[in-house]
Amino acid sequence: MAETVLERFLADEAATARLGEDLAMALRAGDAIALKGDLGAGKSTLARALIRALADDAGLEVPSPTFTLVQSYETRIPVHHFDLYRLSSPDELDELGLDDALAQGAALIEWPDRAGDQLPANALQVELIEQGAGRSARISGQGAAFERAARSLAMRDFLASAGWGEASRRHFVGDASARSYEIASLPGGAPRVLMNSPRLVLGPPVRDGKPYAVIAHTAQSVAAFVAIDRALLAAGVSVPLIHAQDLDQGFLLLEHLGSEGF
Template sequence: MEFERFLPDEQATVRLGEDLALTLRKGDVLALHGDLGAGKTTLARSLIRALAGDAELEVPSPTFTLVQSYDTRVPIHHFDLYRLSSADELDELGFEDALEQGAALVEWPEKAGDRLPPAAARIELVEQGEGRLVRISASGPLGERIGRSFATREFLRAAGWGEAHRSHFVGDASARSYEIVALGDEPPRVLMNSPRLVLGPPVRDGKPYAVIAHTAQSVSAFVAIDRALRDGDVTVPNIHAQDLEAGFLLIEHLGAEGFLEAGKPVAGRYAAAAELLAMMHGKSWPDHIDVEPGVVHTVPPFDRDAMMIEVELLLDWYFAAVAGRQPDDALRAGFRQVWNDLFGRIDKAEKTLMLRDFHSPNIIWRGDRTGHDRLGIIDFQDALIGPAAYDVASLAMDARVTVPVDIEASTLEAYIAARSKAGGFDADAFTEAYAIMAAQRNSKILGIFVRLDRRDGKPDYLKHLPRIRDYLRRALAHPALAELRDFYHRHGLTEDASI
């Protein structure tokens, strides 16, 4: 892939550094070509500062040290090979070790001979009039990421934010990523980068997993659910600009204060979130929502097929990792039978708009506001029409932080009290549905977190497994789940295990 951009001034070079910094992963190499004074050092400095999130970071030239390393979001190693007398000296500089730890930025790469990896991106800077022309040649995943980052900049330009500063915000377990973009005195905004979902191979009845589980395939779902929630008096981000086809949204930044306090759950905040859910569950929600002229989003149902394929992740990934073997046909048949019985019970449960991941990473606490406006809700594109109890279980058994039993109980009490006050609420039926949905969700999450490690190379998720097992045991304590509890116990699915 070939890219070309004119840099009229130093600020344009800084923006290019930000654009490139957002593409880097461990093992990537950017080879900087250009004459003395072409702007290589300026570009390198802006890229390193962008990775560090520090516009004032001291970035000395490595002309004499030959390499400078920075412990940034992606560790970056800045090489200047001008004084190398032989490409073999790269070994003394620890070049290969540097690529195992992070990414490399290489000035005077011609001194490396053929030692740079084939996937290294070539970046050439040449003078052109009062500015610089940059030509970039890149292939493979790095080239694709550079192309995506440049497309992001073009989206911002079309939205009137082309000169905004971009910085990494957060990523998640999906292909989505988020940035903070800042422009002058304007309040910062969030850039949502969500390319169309790539459907995997068929796994059942000729359908990919994402189709059966009703995973959102484009940003149209986010736009639709955002509109419905806003109309329903839920605080969600304003959408300032959108490109549905490309998968870009420029949205309001609801605030920087997380839902947790010093990384710990706060009972009052969880109760407030439960009361927000109670308000939402007292409303009727549309299942067909206009997105833009000619585009309508249909909110899928959380049907039995979706529930089953999710919960079977426990067998496919978690059981396989713990037992060291794949589940046999008898185990799988017994598993499906006991879950089908429970899904039959949940068929009778109250249904509503189900946000699916209603937990601390997706809730912004706005302590200066009042009422439900204290809670800003994000990341709801996978919403379905399903059991009201599901989101309560997602909140009270928060997958990303350990919720003590007493806070779980007070969260449930707050929800039940709010629903009961509104009238027409069956607390016993809800409590049973809560236990079933909590068991379904936590079974699924055990499988997902192992899959993220084994398939996607994200081992950090394994640290959450003890918490999820504990949540699962809590859910299985309900009398309605006695058969499932016995089945899980017989097959070691709730025992502590190392993976």
């Protein structure tokens, strides 16, 4: 299977940090991100933002693992930050515990070329290259990890089209369907809910030995959510306002009604 490549221009450190957040929102246990770039290309900025987004802690101390070789974080998905610059042989990866790290969480790997052929075949490749006053990011790969990353970047484009391109993103909740939700925030403004509702491909009612919610089979796109929301609003029922929508891709930017349980 041929690799697909996505490119993004990152004008400054803030844009590099947002890419780190976008990748964090797509990350799952078992994923590996190979982070390439020369010294000063922005690898540390991206890695720090990714880990802080997973921890939901903007002030989390994220030291460089240059001397420790690996730093581990108990975040929403355990993430292990490897720096292979001082590796003398790819065989040393076994001692660092890369396989164990991927069995329990995700791995972010700087200087991945030092790993030789020891990297997972499906590792997401992220290369930062200086370009003018900013830098270019090349994201490549194949399989589920790349598809999730590509969709997360499309969600950033959707936010930009709604005037929220500089918003921070944090995981919110999921439900019994294929949908997921994030909190998008801009300084000084009320946060909003970002809904990710990929078009459902119908399959068996039992997946991995577990029942798959019937409602997930009946609502194949986000259009049904929008229609019901508008009907309830017209009837005088209090529902989240839809600030922006992309029905084709299944993205909605919604009013945030709070996190209190009832």
